[in-house]
Amino acid sequence: MDLSLDLSQWREEPLGVAYRRATIVTVGLRQLIRTRFFRVLLAIAWVVGSLMAAFGFLFTQSVASGGWLDSLASNFGPRGHALALSLSAVVLLYPDICIGTLFTALFWLQSWFGLWLSLIALTALVPGLVTRDRASNALTIYLSRPLTSADYLLGKLGIIAGTIVLLWTGPLFLGWLLSIAFAPDRNFLVYSFGPLMRALLFNGIGLAALAGISLGVSAVARSSRTAIVLWLGLWLVAGIVAAPPFMPAFVRRASFSNDLIQIRQEVFRLDEALTAAGDQLPILDRQIASRLDRAGENARPMDFTGALAGLAVLTGLSSVVFLRKLRPE
Amino acid sequence: MPRWNPRDAIIEAEGLTKQYGAHRALSDVSLKVPPGTIGLLGPNGAGKSTFIKCLLNLEAPTSGSARVLGRDIRAANRGSRERVGYSPEQDSYISGMAGCEYVTYCGQLSGMPFRSARQRSHEILDLVGMGQERYRAVDTYSTGMKQRVKLAQALVHDPEVIFLDEPTNGLDPSGREHILTLIGSLWRDLGISVVMSSHLLRDIERVCDRVIIIAKGRVLEHESIAALMERHRHIVELAPTADADRFVTVLTAAGARVERLSTGKLRVESASDSVGWILEQMRAHGLPPADIVANPNALHELFIKAITDAHGPQP
Numbered sequence: 001m002d003l004s005l006d007l008s009q010w011r012e013e014p015l016g017v018a019y020r021r022a023t024i025v026t027v028g029l030r031q032l033i034r035t036r037f038f039r040v041l042l043a044i045a046w047v048v049g050s051l052m053a054a055f056g057f058l059f060t061q062s063v064a065s066g067g068w069l070d071s072l073a074s075n076f077g078p079r080g081h082a083l084a085l086s087l088s089a090v091v092l093l094y095p096d097i098c099i100g101t102l103f104t105a106l107f108w109l110q111s112w113f114g115l116w117l118s119l120i121a122l123t124a125l126v127p128g129l130v131t132r133d134r135a136s137n138a139l140t141i142y143l144s145r146p147l148t149s150a151d152y153l154l155g156k157l158g159i160i161a162g163t164i165v166l167l168w169t170g171p172l173f174l175g176w177l178l179s180i181a182f183a184p185d186r187n188f189l190v191y192s193f194g195p196l197m198r199a200l201l202f203n204g205i206g207l208a209a210l211a212g213i214s215l216g217v218s219a220v221a222r223s224s225r226t227a228i229v230l231w232l233g234l235w236l237v238a239g240i241v242a243a244p245p246f247m248p249a250f251v252r253r254a255s256f257s258n259d260l261i262q263i264r265q266e267v268f269r270l271d272e273a274l275t276a277a278g279d280q281l282p283i284l285d286r287q288i289a290s291r292l293d294r295a296g297e298n299a300r301p302m303d304f305t306g307a308l309a310g311l312a313v314l315t316g317l318s319s320v321v322f323l324r325k326l327r328p329e
Numbered sequence: 330m331p332r333w334n335p336r337d338a339i340i341e342a343e344g345l346t347k348q349y350g351a352h353r354a355l356s357d358v359s360l361k362v363p364p365g366t367i368g369l370l371g372p373n374g375a376g377k378s379t380f381i382k383c384l385l386n387l388e389a390p391t392s393g394s395a396r397v398l399g400r401d402i403r404a405a406n407r408g409s410r411e412r413v414g415y416s417p418e419q420d421s422y423i424s425g426m427a428g429c430e431y432v433t434y435c436g437q438l439s440g441m442p443f444r445s446a447r448q449r450s451h452e453i454l455d456l457v458g459m460g461q462e463r464y465r466a467v468d469t470y471s472t473g474m475k476q477r478v479k480l481a482q483a484l485v486h487d488p489e490v491i492f493l494d495e496p497t498n499g500l501d502p503s504g505r506e507h508i509l510t511l512i513g514s515l516w517r518d519l520g521i522s523v524v525m526s527s528h529l530l531r532d533i534e535r536v537c538d539r540v541i542i543i544a545k546g547r548v549l550e551h552e553s554i555a556a557l558m559e560r561h562r563h564i565v566e567l568a569p570t571a572d573a574d575r576f577v578t579v580l581t582a583a584g585a586r587v588e589r590l591s592t593g594k595l596r597v598e599s600a601s602d603s604v605g606w607i608l609e610q611m612r613a614h615g616l617p618p619a620d621i622v623a624n625p626n627a628l629h630e631l632f633i634k635a636i637t638d639a640h641g642p643q644p
Contacts (some may be wrong), residue, residue, distance in 0.1 A: 010487040014411050014440025023437040031425055085423050128425065132396055136468075137421035141482065144415035145438045146407040 009020050020147055028128070029162045034256025037124055041167060048113045049171025051104055056179020060188050066132030073140060092185070097280055099191035101273040102177075107199035108268045108299075110175060115206055115260060119235055121163050122214045126231045127224035129141050129215060130322070139326070147324050153215075160211040163255060169203050172196075174325030187209065194270075202267040206260060211314050214254055214259045216318025219325035249303060273294035324327035337399055339364050339490045339522045340384060343392035347379050347546075354379040356546040357393070362524070364490075366516045368554075369526035369531030369542035370632060377526040378418060380543065385415055397535055398489055405482075411440065414483030414491035414545045418498065420475050421601050426469070428463035429454060430496065432481045439486035447486065451480040455626050472499030484515075490522040491515070512536050534628045542632055550631065556633055564630065567595045568620040579614045580607070 032038050059265035062069040062084075073084030091098045133139050142152050176196050177228075180188045217234065221227035233256055241247070252258050265271070278292035346443040347355035355376045369377045379454060384395055386402050395402050397402070423431055429450050436446030439512045457477040462470070467478060476499050484489045496512065497505045502538040513536040519561070527533055540557065542550035564584040569576045575597055579589050584607070590638040598608065604621050611619070612640040 008448060008452060010441060010443075010445055014486070015442060016440070020440060022440055023434070027434055027437075076551060116376045132424040136424045137417065137419055140415075140417050140419075140421045141423065141435065142438065143387055144410065144413075144417070145435070146411045146440060147438060148406060151407075309611065 009248055014146065017146070017151060019157065020145075021151050021155050024152070025158030025162055028159035028179045031128065032125060032159070032163065033123075033126065037229070038121060039142035041121050043199075045117050045167040045171045046174070047103065047116065048110060048177075052110055052171070052175030053178035054119075056103070056192075057107065057182060060179060060185075062184060063091050092187075094193050094281060095275075097183075097277050098301050099188055100195060101277045102180075103192040103195040104198070104270055104273045106175070107172065107195050108264070108270050110172055111168075111199055111202055111206075111264055111268070114164075114172065114203070115264075118164050118206065119165045120211060120258070121162070121167055122210060123228060123231055123235075124160070125163060126214050126218045127227040128220070129159065129218035130325070131218050131221045131224055131227040132327070134219070153322075153326065154213060157211050158212060161207055164203070164207050168206070169200070172199055172203065200271075202264050205263055205311075206266070209256060209260065209311050212315035212322075215319045216321040219322040249306055252303065254314075256311055256314050259288060259307040259311040259314070260302055262303055263311065265299055265301035266304040268299075270299040271301075276301065294302035311322050334363040334399070336364075338362055338396075340397055340524070342384075342393065342395040343381070343391050345383060345395050346392045346636065347376075348586060350392040354546050355383060355390070358548050358585075359549050360394075362540065362541070364516070364520075364522040365521045365539050366461065366513065367525070367536045368537035368540040369524060369543065370528070370533050370540055372528060372629070375543045376546040377543050378494055379486070379523070379546070379554065381526060383414070385410060386414065412486075412489040414488035416479040416483040416491065416496055418494035420472075421479060422470075422475065423454045424468055425500050426639075427454075427480075428459060428465055428467055428474075428478050429463060431478065432466050432485050435482040436485040438581055442589055449485050449487065450481070453484050456477075456484075456511060457481045458504070473501055473504045476500055477504070477508070479493075480511075480625065484521070488521060490524065491524045493523060494566070495527055496525060497527070497529065503639060507634075509536055511559070530628045530632060540628065554628070557628065563599055565597045565604055565607065566590075566622045566624075567597055568593070568618050568622075569595065569617060570615045570619060575614070576616060576619065579610055579616065 033042070058068065069088065070081070070086045073080040101300035133142070139152070143149065166220065176192060178191055213234065214231065217230045218227055221230055238255040239257035242252040242258040259289070274292045278289035281289075338361040340360070342358050342360050345355055345358040346353065346472060355386035358380060369378045369380065379388060383390045385395050386406055390402075392557065397409045398412055402409045423434065426434065429447075432454060433443070436449055437443060441449065451463075457480050459474065459477055459481065462474055467475070470478065480493070480496060483493070487592065488499055497508055508605060509532060512523055514527060515523050516538075521598045523536075525533065525537065534554065537554060539553045540550065541548055567576065573593070573595065574590075575587070577587050580595070583599075585597050588596040588598075590596055599606070604623055607621060610616070
């Protein structure tokens with residue numbers, strides 16, 4: 001048999017390890033984005049981000065002289081106009097409370113969407129992280145190249161981080177940026193910055209915990225189906241079991257979704273923002289103020305330290321499982 | 330880092346040992362392998378795959394050291410694999426990818442820019458005989474196609490040396506022929522050294538210019554095929570057209586050791602390294618014509634001999 005080896009030679013210096021890690025991330029994300037399921041989640045996430053941006057934009061424009069609120073209120077006569085002016089005045093007089101509370105509530109709501117969408121996306125992603133690689137001996141392919149298991153780990157972490165950025169952090173940032181981009185007053189930037197940082201902090205905690213747990217689940221499962229069942233069990237079943245308030249603390253802390261909810265309450269402190277608004281804003285009547293107090297009460301963290309410890313233990317255990325299983329096979 | 334000189338050894342191992350609990354899979358392996366097409370020969374469980382895996386750092390050696398293309402496998406962990414390709418024995422692929430996408434990805438994982446990787450992947454897939462199947466998901470491939478795509482991913486980044494673990498497993502005869510021809514031409518035409526592990530002596534004999542025989546984790550032989558053949562020149566296989574008994578009598582009387590094979594042929598071992606004396610005897614005693622093959626199954630005989638010497642007769 002005659003065989004002609006008509007090949008181009010490639011004798012260049014190989015690109016560095018950062019490029020190879022980035023390749024794992026981009027190819028992993030590209031595979032994920034190809035699925036219709038993930039595209040639907042992406043659409044929901046960015047619609048939520050856009051709605052947040054639209055709401056924030058309308059809010060910031062409310063204090064602009066001759067802005068949309070002013071013009072709209074003029075249609076309702078002098079009383080309506082006066083009411084609009086007083087609302088604008090309150091925002092200008094109490095920017096810390098009005099802007100801070102509104103953005104805290106907005107980001108709090110968006111974090112709920114972001115967290116849920118990430119959890120749903122991870123259900124589809126978990127089998128593709130390590131489970132399938134182990135089943136098809138792909139780990140050998142990775143580790144026989146100029147890559148170490150740490151590079152592989154970083155690549156997989158990058159895929160999870162990319163997923164969360166696309167579904168959670170990105171829409172959050174878009175919402176905030178578009179909200180304050182056209183704001184007439186720098187107070188909007190100053191007083192929305194604190195809530196943004198808290199939202200990003202919770203985003204970071206969520207990312208670290210979800211990355212550790214999902215990698216652990218993916219590494220321990222032998223088939224895609226087992227990985228999905230295990231993930232849903234840890235997320236939904238444990239979450240439902242831990243939800244009733246009469247459950248002992250250790251059961252509640254054993255659910256990572258429950259722990260994340262508790263941490264979210266502590267990080268955002270929506271309760272404090274709502275109570276402060278109810279107490280200090282002069283235009284709110286007693287009924288509205290007490291409603292805000294009650295809402296704040298519901299948003300109060302119950303067991304932050306325990307939840308943080310529970311989440312740390314779960315994440316740590318998952319990481320240990322992952323690192324043990326990652327050894328070349 | 331200084332570039333590896335193609336005239337230097339591709340593999341240098343010094344006391345390389347791998348222990349799994351009480352079982353010693355690799356025992357004090359020391360050798361220096363020059364570039365070329367090298368066959369790694371041994372029975373199942375001999376330690377061939379473990380040796381390759383240790384060289385690639387897929388298994389951490391218990392003791393000893395090794396250098397691949399002049400780079401220490403421990404000190405230059407990633408670097409020692411930059412110009413190395415590996416096609417493992419078992420099915421290995423990244424699930425959910427089309428063949429060409431998978432090979433491109435493997436090129437990128439070795440540090441190739443995307444465009445170069447894509448171009449090379451198509452060239453290599455052509456070379457290993459993959460047609461339109463390259464656009465199908467790897468998961469759906471037959472064993473033969475998986476074998477080809479494994480070879481393609483090992484070659485995509487233009488390595489200086491590739492390790493092939495049982496590369497012809499699962500291939501049909503024409504596929505096997507194609508892949509063996511390709512492996513044989515890698516060193517000759519492209520200067521890519523090949524270390525091919527196999528238990529199929531014919532495959533090794535056909536494509537390799539050097540052989541390493543391993544059994545029970547020890548290197549029993551490490552020699553060029555030509556030198557091994559040279560050592561085996563005194564064995565001849567003879568197929569008489571008639572009077573086999575007379576052949577036995579005459580050749581035994583001439584001082585040779587004659588053994589009847591189950592095929593009806595005679596295996597003649599003598600002190601001479603040519604067949605001239607047999608022809609002489611046939612003429613002198615008026616023996617009928619016979620097919621004479623010098624040093625047949627040389628590798629097989631040496632393989633069996635080496636293993637028997639090391640561990641006693643095989644059952």
